[in-house]
Amino acid sequence: MKNQPEWWDPYSCQPYKMRDEDKPRSGMGNVWEYAKVAGSNLIGLPAIAYQYLSLKKRPSGISSDEFVGLSIAPQVEYQSAIIEMVDELGVKQLLMRIPSWDVDALxxxxxxxxxxxxxxxxxxxxxxxxxxxxxxxxxxxxxKIIRATRHITNTYWIGNAVNRTKWGCVHSGQALDLQVAVEELRSEFKDLRLLGSSIIDFEPLLSWRTLWNFRNYHIDANAALLYVNRRHSPYGTQYGIFDLENKLRLAKAMTRLSNRCDDALWITETNWPLLNTKPYTPNSGNPTRTVDEETQAKYLKWYYQIAWQTGWVERVYWWQLINPGYGLVDHREGSLRKMPSYYAMKEIIAGELSQVPDRD
Structure with a gap:
């Protein structure tokens, strides 16, 4: 990233956490949007509950090289190594960020x-x-980004973590505004595939707002940044019942009922932050939210196996290849060290998706 704004944290690759005094003040727009979130969820609740209870698991027919995705970044000093590692892992599906504010470096x-x-x-x-x-x-x-890259791909994920103020949106209505603005580009780019929703973590009320509304846009898949590291294990529960499988069940139920989205669920970001890796760790570093390297590798396997075996998810991307705080490779000593999670992903791609997760 050439044009790195002052609010961007280059270590964790996200905006710095905002101080309370810097956050935009709530106004009537926020109140009105909260009312829309509440209203849409009250209307949708019976159908969502029925769909949630009706969903049946069935192992996915998607091959491992179609299902497993990995995010990479253009780190010039490691360019050759990245190419070699992508080839060694056998990963076919890649994801890369391009900041809207960095178009001069396209x-x-x-x-x-x-x-x-x-x-x-x-x-x-x-x-x-x-x-x-x-x-x-x-x-x-x-x-501009689409014009420059359309010879490479026609699939664009719009926005990131739109339910976090530090990423720019004060409320979900502003996230919908961003999606509507991009929807208008379909008249120029006929073959676009647009991913959206872009809700990070497990916030089903906001997810439903982005999937069921009467704004003028259509997304080809629900892009969910479904992190579960705060529950430690993929089997850890939130609100008593929502482990990873049940979170995916709810996300799929909402996606299936959406009037703005095709029936396709993609996990576009997930990982487990690592212990003692500040400032690269994108959270507090508290042991309840971070894990050691061996545990990260185990949980990576579990996440992919659980998601694939439900049959509800089409793709899962790990964020990202090189980062000592949550990635697969540590670069802090001036050389690249492949961590246990690197080899875990290689094994998953090689054919371990169908294995029952070992919870020991």
Whole structure:
């Protein structure tokens, strides 16, 4: 990223946490949007509950190289190594971020993408507060990114963590505004595949708001950033019943009922932050939310196996290849060290998706 804004944390690859005094104040727009969130969920609850209880598990027929995805970033100093590791892992599905505010560096992103002619890409276009405040500029930036990369992919994931204020959106209505602005580009780019919703963590009320509404847009798949590390294990529960499988069940039920989305659920980000890796760890570093390397590798396998065996998910992307705080490879000592999770992903791609997770 060439044009790195002051609010961006280069270690954890996300905006810095906002101080309370810097957060935008709530206004009537927020109150009105909260009312819409509540109303849509009250209307949808009976159908969601019925669909949730009706869903049956069936092992996916999707091959491992179609199901398992990995995010990579254009780190020039490790360019050759990234190519080699992608090939060694056997991963076919790749995801790369392009910030909307970095369009002046598009040539660099394109050169990096072109190093992987045998892989399929999803491009995640990142938003900022400026995107929300200047929708025409946002639309023009997205259009530039699509024009520059359409010879590589036609699949674009719009926005990231839209339910986190530090990423730019004060409320879910602003996230919908971003999606509507991009929808208008379909008239120029006929074969676009757009992923959306872009809710991080398990926040079903906001997920439903982004999937069922009467705004003018359509998304080809529900892109969910479904992290479960705060429950420690994929078998840990939230609200008493929602382990990973039941979170996926609810996400699939909502996706199936959506009037804005095709019946396709993708997990576009997940990982487990690692102990003692500050400042790279994107959370507090508290042991209840971080794990050692061996545990991360075990949980990686469990996550992919559980998701694949439900049959409700089409793809899962791990964020990301090189990062000592949550990735597969540690680069802190001036060289690249493949962590246990790297080899766990290699084993999953090689054929361990159908194995029953070992909970020991």
């Amino acid at each position: 040539d660099d992103y394109v050169r990096f993408l072109e190093l992987f002619p045998n892989n399929e890409f999803v491009i995640n276009i990142l938003q900022s507060r400026d995107s929300v405040q200047h929708l025409t500029d946002w639309q023009n930036q997205v259009a």
